[in-house]
Amino acid sequence: MNNVGxxxxxxxxxxxxxxxxxxxxxxxxxxxxxxxxxPLLRMLKKLRExxxxxxxxxxxxxxxxxxxxxxxxxxxxxxxxxLHKELAEKEIERCKIESPESLDVADMYLRRIELNxxxxxxxxxxxxxxGFADLESSGHLELITTAATHAYLPLYCExxxxxxxxxxxxxxxxxxxxxxxxxxxxxxxxGYFPGLESYLQHEEIGYFQVAAQSFLLSQDExxxxxxxxxxxxNGVHAFARDFNLTSLVWSNQEGYPADPxxxxxxxxxxxxLPIDYIGPYIHExxxxxxxxxxxxxxxxxxxxxxxxxxxxAAIKVAQHADNFLYNxxxxxxxxxxxxxxxxxxxxxxxxxLFGHWWFEGIDWLEAVIRRIAxxxxxxxxxxxxxxxxxxxxxxxxxxxxSWGEGGYSRVWADGDNLWIYRHVHKALERMxxxxxxxxxxxxxKQRFLNQAAREVLLAMASDWPFIIHNKTAVGYAEKRLxxxxxxxxxxxxxxxxxxxxxxxxxxxxxxxxxxxxxxxNMFGSGRLxxxx
Amino acid sequence: MITPNMEALSLVELQYIAKKxxxxxxxxxxREDLIEALEEIFEDDTTLPNDESSNFTxxxxxxxxxxxxxxxxxxxxxxxxxxxxxxxxxxxxxHLLLVDPYWAYAYWDVCPTEFTHFDQxxxxxxxxxxxxxxxxxxxxxxxxxxxxxxxxxxxxxNVNLPRQGRAYKVALMYGTSNGKEGMLCQSNVVTSPxxxxxxxxxxxxxxxxxxxxxxxxxxxxxxVVIDCPLVQEIVTAMDTAGRQ
Numbered sequence: 001m002n003n004v005g006x007x008x009x010x011x012x013x014x015x016x017x018x019x020x021x022x023x024x025x026x027x028x029x030x031x032x033x034x035x036x037x038x039p040l041l042r043m044l045k046k047l048r049e050x051x052x053x054x055x056x057x058x059x060x061x062x063x064x065x066x067x068x069x070x071x072x073x074x075x076x077x078x079x080x081x082x083l084h085k086e087l088a089e090k091e092i093e094r095c096k097i098e099s100p101e102s103l104d105v106a107d108m109y110l111r112r113i114e115l116n117x118x119x120x121x122x123x124x125x126x127x128x129x130x131g132f133a134d135l136e137s138s139g140h141l142e143l144i145t146t147a148a149t150h151a152y153l154p155l156y157c158e159x160x161x162x163x164x165x166x167x168x169x170x171x172x173x174x175x176x177x178x179x180x181x182x183x184x185x186x187x188x189x190x191g192y193f194p195g196l197e198s199y200l201q202h203e204e205i206g207y208f209q210v211a212a213q214s215f216l217l218s219q220d221e222x223x224x225x226x227x228x229x230x231x232x233x234n235g236v237h238a239f240a241r242d243f244n245l246t247s248l249v250w251s252n253q254e255g256y257p258a259d260p261x262x263x264x265x266x267x268x269x270x271x272x273l274p275i276d277y278i279g280p281y282i283h284e285x286x287x288x289x290x291x292x293x294x295x296x297x298x299x300x301x302x303x304x305x306x307x308x309x310x311x312x313a314a315i316k317v318a319q320h321a322d323n324f325l326y327n328x329x330x331x332x333x334x335x336x337x338x339x340x341x342x343x344x345x346x347x348x349x350x351x352x353l354f355g356h357w358w359f360e361g362i363d364w365l366e367a368v369i370r371r372i373a374x375x376x377x378x379x380x381x382x383x384x385x386x387x388x389x390x391x392x393x394x395x396x397x398x399x400x401x402s403w404g405e406g407g408y409s410r411v412w413a414d415g416d417n418l419w420i421y422r423h424v425h426k427a428l429e430r431m432x433x434x435x436x437x438x439x440x441x442x443x444x445k446q447r448f449l450n451q452a453a454r455e456v457l458l459a460m461a462s463d464w465p466f467i468i469h470n471k472t473a474v475g476y477a478e479k480r481l482x483x484x485x486x487x488x489x490x491x492x493x494x495x496x497x498x499x500x501x502x503x504x505x506x507x508x509x510x511x512x513x514x515x516x517x518x519x520x521n522m523f524g525s526g527r528l529x530x531x532x
Numbered sequence: 533m534i535t536p537n538m539e540a541l542s543l544v545e546l547q548y549i550a551k552k553x554x555x556x557x558x559x560x561x562x563r564e565d566l567i568e569a570l571e572e573i574f575e576d577d578t579t580l581p582n583d584e585s586s587n588f589t590x591x592x593x594x595x596x597x598x599x600x601x602x603x604x605x606x607x608x609x610x611x612x613x614x615x616x617x618x619x620x621x622x623x624x625x626x627h628l629l630l631v632d633p634y635w636a637y638a639y640w641d642v643c644p645t646e647f648t649h650f651d652q653x654x655x656x657x658x659x660x661x662x663x664x665x666x667x668x669x670x671x672x673x674x675x676x677x678x679x680x681x682x683x684x685x686x687x688x689x690n691v692n693l694p695r696q697g698r699a700y701k702v703a704l705m706y707g708t709s710n711g712k713e714g715m716l717c718q719s720n721v722v723t724s725p726x727x728x729x730x731x732x733x734x735x736x737x738x739x740x741x742x743x744x745x746x747x748x749x750x751x752x753x754x755x756v757v758i759d760c761p762l763v764q765e766i767v768t769a770m771d772t773a774g775r776q
Contacts, residue, residue: 225745338741407760408632486615
């Protein structure tokens with residue numbers, strides 16, 4: 001039997017600007033809900049209704065959960081849906097006259113938006129986390145968590161209090177949202193340093209995911225490659241990602257999503273149509289953005305594109321699902337000659353790849369799950385389900401690693417973003433100093449210190465250095481980093497004078513309001529020892 | 533540019549935007565007057581950034597990178613509240629951050645009083661980093677070290693880690709013209725990872741079963757090995773061992 005662990009990790013940075021009626025970067029969330037999370041939930045529910053067996057793991061990051069359950073953002077998403085419905089209706093009329101080749105696709109977009117509106121309001125009452133919880137309760141999903149603000153942990157390994165808070169607060173947040181303790185932990189960017197498992201053990205985490213090279217580069221000789229999890233010396237289990245199978249999807253040169261018949265992401269009417277027409281649906285006054293209305297196929301590398309044909313794309317979805325299953329079965333056959341047990345390996349992807357970046361990705365996932373269910377020799381199994389079987393596992397210390405370019409920390413520590421660590425590390429030192437000097441405060445000082453903890457955690461997010469590295473929304477990432485650090489410094493300087501800036505505090509609590517039950521004392525020295 | 537929701541902004545924020553928009557006397561204006569003046573400006577502002585020569589990003593650019601949507605918004609940093617962080621902190625300390633097996637990043641702060649002290653010396657002084665290689669966190673220093681000359685205006689340096697599997701720490705040092713040396717501060721220890729297989733590559737060449745188990749999940753269908761320098765070193769060591 002070929003056992004495969006399919007893991008989707010869903011994460012977005014905390015972006016919430018109640019001070020603006022519309023805010024450009026909040027669209028990251030709205031695009032992900034419309035194009036990935038709601039369609040994914042529909043697909044998974046459909047499979048369940050049809051009694052197709054499956055069992056997969058989804059990591060929902062604490063910042064994503066905070067945003068999905070936030071009334072301000074839920075209200076803004078409602079506006080987003082209504083605006084897009086209006087645009088879809090307008091697009092049908094436009095296509096009838098100007099672009100009849102795109103009429104079917106415009107009609108498809110309208111139907112999808114209508115389904116999203118139905119699901120958002122009627123099915124999930126504006127909080128789609130309920131959908132994930134429902135699928136977990138029926139045994140189809142295992143929900144796990146990741147670091148509180150998705151900090152890339154190897155670059156904070158010297159700051160044990162901060163690493164501990166990232167993990168403990170994530171678990172607390174998961175319990176708040178799903179009323180149960182997570183068994184697994186997605187390490188942001190698969191960033192692992194030896195010893196990290198001790199923090200996970202403190203929070204009763206049973207397993208975590210590492211990059212594909214982590215076992216091979218261990219000082220211990222790995223016995224079964226990546227085809228069985230290992231037990232770290234402290235008993236927490238590590239599962240390595242199978243790079244071979246995931247690269248069939250991830251490779252931006254030869255991966256399935258690059259097929260010429262799939263929908264082209266970058267041709268969007270937000271950029272293509274005249275301002276007079278598209279103006280109300282982009283950002284004020286005239287900032288062109290992606291609207292999600294795209295009518296062209298990838299075609300090739302040139303900018304001369306064919307019209308997108310969903311029927312042609314569907315044929316490719318079936319072919320690519322067949323090919324993925326073929327590769328799983330071939331791997332199983334090859335391994336049966338060299339492995340003493342049935343293999344278990346994980347294939348892990350960013351959830352937002354499916355539907356958002358790769359439009360047909362959710363159809364492909366569905367096709368893969370159906371095909372696996374129909375075989376007799378491949379099973380989808382979560383890491384927890386595998387561990388329950390009590391297979392005899394090798395004890396091994398995984399090696400420092402990440403799934404980023406180069407396999408270490410270069411993406412989050414390159415020439416453009418290294419400057420941030422001087423400031424974030426200093427803020428962490430000072431946060432611990434504050435927690436030690438002012439432990440057990442109540443009332444205003446407690447709220448002031450809690451806000452400092454929120455700000456420093458938000459500054460730790462791996463998203464900011466990642467965006468700076470990729471040179472995408474650099475201005476926004478830098479602004480966010482600087483503001484969180486400045487907010488922290490404001491608290492630090494005030495507390496050093498034994499003062500509380502109440503006016504600022506009230507505003508800051510409204511602005512960055514995640515982790516409502518945070519306790520700044522978690523940053524205090526010695527909390528880890530107390531815990532153990 | 534995004535038009536802010538004026539009503540949601542504080543007086544200080546409104547004054548900041550007004551100043552940026554060139555409204556004179558904004559520091560003394562009332563909230564209502566500020567909002568009125570700003571709304572007039574935003575209503576009149578119909579100028580567009582003229583960057584639409586290419587309406588969309590080329591299709592071959594950064595496809596399917598694990599990244600967020602790129603928006604062409606160049607004005608966000610003009611919004612109020614973007615703050616300047618201190619260039620340095622007034623505490624003499626040095627930190628070492630491991631980036632990969634070959635490089636670490638050192639950053640340091642020197643308390644201004646240290647420089648005052650140096651300036652009072654009658655001799656000339658210079659600063660340098662001393663990179664110490666140590667066997668392990670607990671073991672004694674084995675004496676291997678090298679120095680990097682730095683300028684008193686430097687505050688960070690990319691530090692080469694010449695040998696893998698060794699622990700490193702970096703000291704910020706000063707030296708005077710009469711040969712006297714002293715240490716200002718010393719960093720934490722970082723350990724450059726190494727891999728057991730680099731010295732045992734012939735085993736992987738000999739043992740097909742082991743080779744399949746460890747390499748089949750880190751290579752693509754097209755036999756491209758995962759992007760990681762130590763894995764690449766293993767491959768190179770296997771090639772070398774295979775030729776011998």
